[in-house]
Amino acid sequence: MLEKNNKKLINAWSSFDWANSVYNLIVTTAIFPIYYLTTTQAVYGGEMVRFFNISIKNSVLYSFAISFSFLIIVFISPILSGIADYGGLKKQFMQFFTYLGSLSCIGLYFFTGENVEYGIACSILASIGYAGSLVFYNGFLPEVASNEFMDKVSAKGFSMGYIGSVVLLVVNLLLFQKPELFGFENGGSATRFGFILVGIWWIGFSQISFSYLKDRGKRKKITWDILGHGIKELKKVFKTVKSKLAMSRFLTSFFLYSMGVQTVMLLAPLFADKEIGLGADEMIIVVLIIQIIAIGGAYFFAFLSKLKGNGFAISTTLIIWIFVCIAGYFLKDKITFYALAAFLGFVMGGIQSISRSTYSKLIPTETKDTASFFSFYDITEKLAIVIGSLSYGLIDQLTGSMRNSMLFMSIFFIGGFVLLQLANLKKNME
Template sequence: MDKKTKNGWAFYDWANSVYSLVISTAIFPIYFHSVTSTDDSSMVDFLGIPYENMAIYSYSLSFSFFIVAIISPVLSGIADYTGKKKRFLQFFCYLGSVSCASLFFFDGSNIYFGLGMSVLASIGFWGSLVFYNAFLPEIAPPEEQDALSAKGFSMGYIGAALLLILNLVMVMKPELFGFSDSGQASRVSFLLVGIWWAGFAQVTFKRLPDNVYKRKPKERYILLGYRELGKVIHQLKGEMALRRFLYSFFFYSMGVQTVILLASAFGDQELGMDSSKLILTILIIQFVAIAGSYLFAFISRKYGNIQAIKICIIVWIFVCLGAFTLSKSDPTAEYKFYAIAAMVGMVLGGIQAISRSTYSKLLPETKSHASFFSFYDVSEKVAIVLGTLAYGWLIQATGSMKMSVLALMAFFIIGYFLLLRVGKSRHVH
């Protein structure tokens, strides 16, 4: 494929990363905690049952990933068989962007609406990534996939950081924009995310090829989509290195994605940091992650993908250990939190980019890329379901996020030891 096509593919990261940064990581968790808390309580009533507000938020994320895990294998099988990956990518993109924009109307009193829209936005974002990732092996040969994957993530970090800087100014100085308070500024930021995501995605939709293998759908292709998945399961039985990588990926993803989703909530609830400092922390992560994604692309070229991932996991273990030792009573806790954020940034882009390209390299010769990437996606989503459920349950049981952080560290340790069993392949060592 030509350079224009590859750049168009990478540009979807620029478009959609504003969701993962502004909605799932930086502003929405802080806003949700703020509008559902009172001076003396952080409990909310949901279906007649009292919950810690961040526990029910964590559970809602678990639910969204559970839905994606159920539907993505079927949809990707259908997309492979009918050659309509781009159409599915568009559908989930618009579902997510409209849901983000709808969060403008969430003010804390309508908690069912707020949680519902955040769930739909999550489904739209992660559902679209199934089809987005599946384009990678179709537009780039194995030797270019590490660099292209890293380029996508770095473009995403830059684009999302630009919008977050604007949002940060809006939240800190709402009067400059004519807003009544920072809450209104936060709601407008959700609206901007929806517009940005859908708007910039048009570049990707224009440049990506449609139906590379010229497949023509037949009748009952939904059932044939299930059959396609059956073939993938059968092929996985003979791909030992690929299976072992998926086992490791499953466990360390439980840690990575849960940290991303709930880091700002940890700083808010455990350390009492105000929203502007927390958003600044997320910006630190973003800018360090740009360098980190390229650093680990270099390490993977020099020492191999598996070695690069091992280094990432070790750093993640120290991140969890550092977070566990933080205390609100420590006068230097804020600066330690910034240092931990920088460590997260260094390995965040690296582990995501190298994991995606490692999986792509381990795939057998196939035309069913979307079906294979659905297994990658399902592994990640089920991991996040279990990770966020464990996190939420421990918050509900202990009233603190500290024990949850220890659980995440255990997931990273298990993932590391499972990675030792992957071995070598023709593209990965």
């Protein structure tokens, strides 16, 4: 049994964000997408690449790969979470996905552009590892913090993730800009070495969390009955969600605005490269600014939620997100992009942190199978990413412009904002 609100335990739990957020920033946001575009364009002489003898635009292939990885998580998450809760294996599954993701990151070192199938496979496995570990990591939140501290603890986790990411991103920036100082032939080989650093960082620092977090209850033998337990538990969670109007409306709102949030975050580097013309080193600097501002954003919106309520805090972020998407359509120069990126960073930290803690507060206090509840939450988010990134890629493919994709994302935020008002969180969370 974990001791709630224990400072050492909270720090240990939060350190997992420090460990795995380097993947989310460096591999999915700052470096790998641009490295992927640059290397594939150099090998194939343009945007069109050959993927298992199919000709496809490189940016579209990447967005579809991200969608596919999250779709896999949607299918396996309910089974795994049921096993984790019922079999007392939540921590072990968290470890398995951590090792899968981090080793896949290390494997990206061998991606050089012509082996595009291998590069996409590694990026998919790394994405599965990252997303899968978060299901069980988030499931520990109600076990380490009581309701009144969840906003602050959730914000602490995200903030530690942003800080850790910035530290390793600075190292990668130095490697990229001054490769000769570190014994590399060029920026490309230094960038590839950066993927190894991400994997080692992820594995190494996650051991802090693993040493403190413990599964609740006795471990049980895995049988065929337990394999179906996750589906049964997910059905129970669905019934609970349906019976609680505020919870169901919040999750529907969360589903809609997550289509926009996660898609914009995942595919912003491709937008910056193709529509604004940002170079790799410029993009890294922009991402650094975003991460630093996101730290302040996470704590600001935790404070705002305490002052005005979770619903008000999330609604404020959604209004800013709508502005970001509409403004993105009209972006022409780098200076304006930097300014818009600052707004994106501010709300990025806020909306992720407050959404997680809001859902934790809506879970019935007597609940023991938290992994199943967070599996449902995770499925909602991952399905949103699948639909959002597919929409982004299809609009890009059909219209030939990511600006249209960016504008389309605002529809998801508007829908999420409207449904959030109907949830009346302030009344239902008192």
